[in-house]
Structure formats: C-alpha cells, structure tokens
Amino acid sequence: xxxxINIEEVEYPYLSDKxxxxxxxxxxxxxxxxxxxxxxxISTWVKTGSINENDHNNGVSHFLEHLMFKGTEKxxxxxxxxxxxxxxxxxxxxxxxxxxxxxxxxxxxHFSLALHMHADMMTNPLxxxxxxxxxxxxxxxxxxxxxxxxxxxxxxxxxxDANWRKVYNALNSIMYEKHPYRRDVIxxxxxxxxxxxxxxxRYYKSFxxxxxxxxxxxxxxxxxxxxKSVLDEFKFQxxxxxDKLTPDEQVPETKIKNPRTIENKAHINTAFMMYGFLANPPxxxxxxxxxxxxxxxxxxxxxxxxxxxLIENVKEPYxxxxxxxxxxxxxxDCFLIDINFDASKKEEVxxxxxxxxxxxQNIKEEELEKAKKFAKVNFAQESETVSAxxxxxxxxxxxxxxxxxxxxxLDMLNxxxxxxxxxxxxxxxxxxxxxxxxxxxxK
Amino acid sequence: xxxxxxxxxxxxxxxxxxxxxxxxxxxxSSEKPIKEGVHTMLGNLLLQGTSKKTAEEIATELENHGIxxxxxxxxxxxxxxxxxxxxxxxxxxxxVNEFMVDSTFQTLDKEIYKFKNETTASLDTPSAKASDAYxxxxxxxxxxxxxxxxxxxxxxxxxxxxVKNYLQELLQGRKxxxxxxxxxxxxxxxxxxxDNLSFMKKNNVEIKYNPAPKNKGSLVKIEKNDAKQAQIFQxxxxxxxxxxxxxxxxxxxSLLGGAGLSSRLFVELRDKKxxxxxxxxSYKTLKDGAHxxxxxxxxxxxxxxxxxxxxxxxxxxxxxxxxxxxxxGAIENFLGRYKYFYxxxxxxxxxxxxxxxxxxxxxxxxxxxxxxxKKVTKEDIIETVKKYLLSDPTxxxxxxxxxxxx
Numbered sequence: 057x058x059x060x061i062n063i064e065e066v067e068y069p070y071l072s073d074k075x076x077x078x079x080x081x082x083x084x085x086x087x088x089x090x091x092x093x094x095x096x097x098i099s100t101w102v103k104t105g106s107i108n109e110n111d112h113n114n115g116v117s118h119f120l121e122h123l124m125f126k127g128t129e130k131x132x133x134x135x136x137x138x139x140x141x142x143x144x145x146x147x148x149x150x151x152x153x154x155x156x157x158x159x160x161x162x163x164x165x166h167f168s169l170a171l172h173m174h175a176d177m178m179t180n181p182l183x184x185x186x187x188x189x190x191x192x193x194x195x196x197x198x199x200x201x202x203x204x205x206x207x208x209x210x211x212x213x214x215x216x217d218a219n220w221r222k223v224y225n226a227l228n229s230i231m232y233e234k235h236p237y238r239r240d241v242i243x244x245x246x247x248x249x250x251x252x253x254x255x256x257x258r259y260y261k262s263f264x265x266x267x268x269x270x271x272x273x274x275x276x277x278x279x280x281x282x283x284k285s286v287l288d289e290f291k292f293q294x295x296x297x298x299d300k301l302t303p304d305e306q307v308p309e310t311k312i313k314n315p316r317t318i319e320n321k322a323h324i325n326t327a328f329m330m331y332g333f334l335a336n337p338p339x340x341x342x343x344x345x346x347x348x349x350x351x352x353x354x355x356x357x358x359x360x361x362x363x364x365x366l367i368e369n370v371k372e373p374y375x376x377x378x379x380x381x382x383x384x385x386x387x388x389d390c391f392l393i394d395i396n397f398d399a400s401k402k403e404e405v406x407x408x409x410x411x412x413x414x415x416x417q418n419i420k421e422e423e424l425e426k427a428k429k430f431a432k433v434n435f436a437q438e439s440e441t442v443s444a445x446x447x448x449x450x451x452x453x454x455x456x457x458x459x460x461x462x463x464x465x466l467d468m469l470n471x472x473x474x475x476x477x478x479x480x481x482x483x484x485x486x487x488x489x490x491x492x493x494x495x496x497x498x499k
Numbered sequence: 500x501x502x503x504x505x506x507x508x509x510x511x512x513x514x515x516x517x518x519x520x521x522x523x524x525x526x527x528s529s530e531k532p533i534k535e536g537v538h539t540m541l542g543n544l545l546l547q548g549t550s551k552k553t554a555e556e557i558a559t560e561l562e563n564h565g566i567x568x569x570x571x572x573x574x575x576x577x578x579x580x581x582x583x584x585x586x587x588x589x590x591x592x593x594x595v596n597e598f599m600v601d602s603t604f605q606t607l608d609k610e611i612y613k614f615k616n617e618t619t620a621s622l623d624t625p626s627a628k629a630s631d632a633y634x635x636x637x638x639x640x641x642x643x644x645x646x647x648x649x650x651x652x653x654x655x656x657x658x659x660x661x662v663k664n665y666l667q668e669l670l671q672g673r674k675x676x677x678x679x680x681x682x683x684x685x686x687x688x689x690x691x692x693x694d695n696l697s698f699m700k701k702n703n704v705e706i707k708y709n710p711a712p713k714n715k716g717s718l719v720k721i722e723k724n725d726a727k728q729a730q731i732f733q734x735x736x737x738x739x740x741x742x743x744x745x746x747x748x749x750x751x752x753s754l755l756g757g758a759g760l761s762s763r764l765f766v767e768l769r770d771k772k773x774x775x776x777x778x779x780x781s782y783k784t785l786k787d788g789a790h791x792x793x794x795x796x797x798x799x800x801x802x803x804x805x806x807x808x809x810x811x812x813x814x815x816x817x818x819x820x821x822x823x824x825x826x827x828g829a830i831e832n833f834l835g836r837y838k839y840f841y842x843x844x845x846x847x848x849x850x851x852x853x854x855x856x857x858x859x860x861x862x863x864x865x866x867x868x869x870x871x872x873k874k875v876t877k878e879d880i881i882e883t884v885k886k887y888l889l890s891d892p893t894x895x896x897x898x899x900x901x902x903x904x905x
Binding site for chain 1: 517561562564612616623625725727758760766769832834835836839
C-alpha cells in the first residue's frame, strides 16, 4: 500500500500479539491491537485540547467535541448516535488538556459500519449553526432556541456544584504562571455563550489535521481490511490557505515558580483541600514511573501511608477521605494529594500532610515492592477490555508521544530502587514545592 | 459455565482463556430481618482486624500482592470480591478466610464515628443528597428505603454482638462461590477454593421474597441555596427480576433514556431543548423489587419545564409509539450494552453468575432474558407505560429555595 510510509511493531504488556503502528503519507497514524473479544473499539485521538486555547476561546475544544456529533453531509445530526447505538454500540468522546478523543465500542460484526461513520464524523463535520444555537448574553435574557451551546453551559453549571472540581480548578490557577494548563478544560459560560461558529470551525481546521490524529483499533479483526478501510474512509478535507490559529506560548512549567495557597468558600459541611506539584513531562519514563509508585505508596489503597496514618491509625480521625493522584500531561506531570476533612482542623491537616511529605524521603523496600506490584496489576487491568486497552494506547501515543514507552514500562520498573524514589520525592514532592487549594464552609 | 457441588460447596466456574486476573466472588445471604445499620457496619468492619492481625497488616498483605478485595454489604446479601493475578490466588483466599472466620469487630465505635463523618461529607454533593432522599422516599417502609441518612438516625444502637450475629446468620444462609479465571485446571482451582474457604460450605436454605409494595407517589423538595443546578429524580416501583415485565421494562428504558445519546429523553430534552447535560432513565432490578427512574440536572429555573418534559415524553410513547426501526434499535442497544457491561471482564461475569444464584435465578436467566427482550413488541411498550408510568410518581427536587415554588 503506497500510502503507508512507516510500519512499526511494538511489544505491549498483556497482549499476545505485537501492536502495529502505521504512519500514512498525510501524517495520520493508525494503531492496530489484537485482543480476543466479541466487541471492537475504534477511537481517534486528536492532539488538541485546552492546551491550544487562550483567554478568548477557552472551552472551544470541548464545545467542538459536542458539535462533532451534529451531522455531516452524509448523515444529519443524530444519525451517527442513532445508527450505532441501535447496533448495540457505546459511543462518546472526551476532551482533556492535551487531547480530544472520540470512540465507538460495538459488537464486532458492525466494525465496517462503525469505522465508516466514525471516519466520516472526524473528517467531514458540518457544525451547523442551527445545532450550535444563537449567541446570547449570559447575564441577560436566555435565547429562545436553546441548543448545544446551552447544553455545554449546563455542563459548566454541573461542574460548579462539584466540590473537588472547584478545588482542582482553583489549584490549577495558582500552580501555573502562563501555561495553558492553568485553564479549566470546559471553559466559561461567558465564552461559550458568545463564541461564533466561525471561530469554532477555524479551530477545527487548525487542529483536526491528519498529522495531528491517531486512530486506534482494538479487537478481533483482519489487519489488511482495517488498513484499507481506514485509508478509504478517512477522507481529510483540503481547506486550502487560511489563517490558522496560533496557540499561546506553551513553555513547559515543570516546577511551581511561586508556590502559594488559595482559599475559597461554599455552602458545605466539610472542607476540601488539594496539594499540587509539577514535574517533568512523561516522556522521562523513569521519573514518571517513580511518581506512579509514589502515588501508590502515599495515597492508593487502604495500606497507603496517608490512609493508614491519617485515618486508620487515628482513634477519632478528622480526615474523612484522603488520596493521591498523578496526572501525566504532555508538557509536565502533575501530582496531587486530596483531603476531605473536618473544617475546624485545617491547620492540623496541613501539618499532617507536610509531615507525610517530609517522611516520603525514606521509602522502605517492601513499600517499593508493593507499589511495583500495583503498577503491574494496573497494566493487567487496563488490558481486560477492548475499550480500556484502546484508551491506554491512545494516551501513550498522544501524551507520552510513543507507544514503545508502554512496552518499556514494566522493564523500567525493575530499575527503580528506593534511593531513586527518595530522590524524586525530595526533588519534586517537598512541601516547599506545593501549591494548596482549600474549599471551606461558609460561616 | 459450569455449576458444581464440590466438597459440599456450591461453585459456579467459567474459564476465559488468556486472562491474567482471576475473579472470585463470594455471595452470602440471610433471610432473617436485621437491625438498621448492621449490614453497613459488617461491611465496614470485615477488613478491620482479626484476633491475629490488625487492619493495617491485612491491608498491607493484600496490597503487597496487588490483590483487590472488596466487601459490599447490602440488605440483600454480602458480597466479597477478590480480583488478583492467578499466581496470587491462593494467598488471597487464605487472607479472606482469615477475616471471614476471625474478625473481632473491636473497632465498631470508630467505624460508627467514620460512617457519620463520611455520610455528612457525601451530602456536600447535591446529586448525592437528592439521590439519598429519593430512595428514602420511593422505598419508604421497605429495606431499600434505609439509606445512609436513615441509618445515621439509629447507628449508635448497633453493637458488636449485632454484627457478629449477622455474620453467623450469613454463614448459615445461602452461599455461592463464583469464579471466572484463565486457569483451565478445574480440579486444581476447585480444591484451592474449598480448601481455603471452608466457611462457604453449602446450606439448604429456601429463598424468600419480600417485594417492595407500589407506592402512591409524592413530592419532596430540598432546599440547597447555592446549588447551580436543580437535581430532579422521578420514579416508580415496578416489577423486577423473573417477572414477565422485566424484558419490556428493559426495552422501554433503552427507548426512553437508557440508550446513551439517541434515546428519546436525550434527544428531546437535551439536543432539542438544551435543558441539561445529563438526562436519562434507568431500570434497576434488585432481589425484592425494582424501580424505573428518570433523572435530570438542570438550571433551577427549568424545573417546571423539565417535569413537563418528562410527562410529555412518557405520553408520547403512547401517542407516537416506536416504529419498527426504533423498537429494533432499542432492543439491539440493550443487547449491545448487556454485552459491554456484563460480559467483558472476568469480574463482570463472576458478579452476574453469583448474583443469579443468590437471588434465586437460574444460571440461564440472562440468556432467557435476552431472548425475551428480542420478542418485545410495540404493544408491549405501550402497555408497560400505561401499567407503570402513568401513575403518580415519587419526585424529589433539590434546588435553591426561590425555585422550589412550582
């Protein structure tokens, strides 16, 4: 096939066959992963999200994701959902800071139809004005025709009622100085109510280009058929010359320059707190694995240090829930500690967390072994369904920049010792490096 | 799938090739009524220490092996799920055996303290608060109406003796080990299960049913003055498992609001009217009843419009019944979602097989249900709506005070 300029094969944990990565002449990538299943998963990952937005169009990536389902020349709005869901398909999409992805998981016999409609949606969306709905003043009268614009505004409202989301957004606003990661992916009501169809379509033309997309297929299928179908069905439009959007400067921020604390209030009974740290991009595989291991040691599971020391070993704990999380982001990882607690004990909680951060520079051998086992089991879990496998492959291709790193992950685990882990904890997770976001009850 | 009595233990086993993790689900049930809060405390206490090991030691041992053990204690059953790499199975079973036969429950007071705080914390989420109120109202007077906030009222009366006695009741009740694994050697796995889980020996216990009675409908309004969205739950108690209407209700749910992006509520209330991000229906079956529920999260000033939307979409199923194509689509959608949510992982399969046994269904029940679903007609759908959804519903609305006058 003359359209293929490169084929790579990589080992992937818990899949018996090697995974193929094809690069087509137009830059579009295709990943083929075989897994025995009655269902097949097709997803296309676009390397764009809030990272490519600015203060004027924040939320456009996510709004566009909604509008991609609103019809093409071949299929009017709703046809895609109706046709594939009526074949037993699970369809949806998600937008994040680094990517936007669209997926279909469907009984394997409908592979051809699903791929045809998915490719048509990705390459030929109409984004019709009538489906977007009119622009309006969010503080004025509401529009007569409430369409997708209002749906997204409802989604924003939903987020405003979610306490952890409020804490996380506030944290992002103080962790980053300039990087677009500081903005909320969903945007603001003010922007969504006024952004025009032209601006949205310009964003689509700028970023939904073949060299910015990776399609992943996971399931039981014939390679030649899949490759031919993708080449035939992904008919990328040529938009000719146009004024492409230029993203804001994206200088990676891998350490918080000005660690600080932000405190907000809400009508709640308990308090919420989140510690945030920044680190290097995940292509630094060893470091990102170390942060995964530290997440487990510190805050995953009942035997984690935070759960043991702040809840289980305390007679009357003032911490009600505690955990740690590690987000891999293209321009630099983010490590979080989240705590839900008795609001009258704020100072004590900060002291407790700081104390745990200090102690993190001493890791025991058995803790390391436990965390390594967790990492292996997580990979096994992610390979249990076609959809979870597709999602992890898409994330490696888009955020890590290479699927080979998935293959290397388990080997590199064995290279990590307690000294290295302590060094990473000291360098990245020291209390002096943290920004803190707190949500307290209104008095 | 194979159902076997091995060493006087009921086991249902399924082999799925090339799966690295084995799933073992233990289901235990008792037919005796229990005091409010006891089953919750049993669930919270089972991993909290034995006469030989502390909670920390148990958790560390399990997690050092990457073994997931979850205890789910409900009014209908106790479920202990074990998911681990094949190589760690025997160790996992030994640990589960230890806490099932030797838990001391000495930290009851602390667990009560934690439960109170965790419940209070969960009510900071508006949808959780509305949902708790909804189930409390819908199943008022029945065990399914005993939600966490209801349990809070009497939790201080629960004693260690209550918890111990309830566990004994469960051990003398109906039990099943449901296992799904890549391990092909049946003899080996059956021996491993029965050698290590001797407390799972079978008892011949008849299942009793205590169906939740239909209610008369009511409206509950909850004030939350800083809520940006109103939370609206509307529902009915309907027929559940093993009834002729179950297949029809499943298809009606797909058609109305359970199918994803193309069901009627989604298209009409979200796509065409822009009222919500989340709008859906659900049909949930439990051992002793079932409910059909509509949900929407919407800007508070849309409460009336949303409730009217629910009403008109229900009526429209009668006035504009599904075409052949729409009906076929709803059926196919149900079948596909079933495949996706219940047959993809060892854990999903083990959970379904165990649930079928403990609720008195046969292991072919799901197969039969899927066949029944395929036979549902337009007339069935209309009849089902008329039978259940035209009666007065239970409605719970959470919103700021100024929007609750509707």
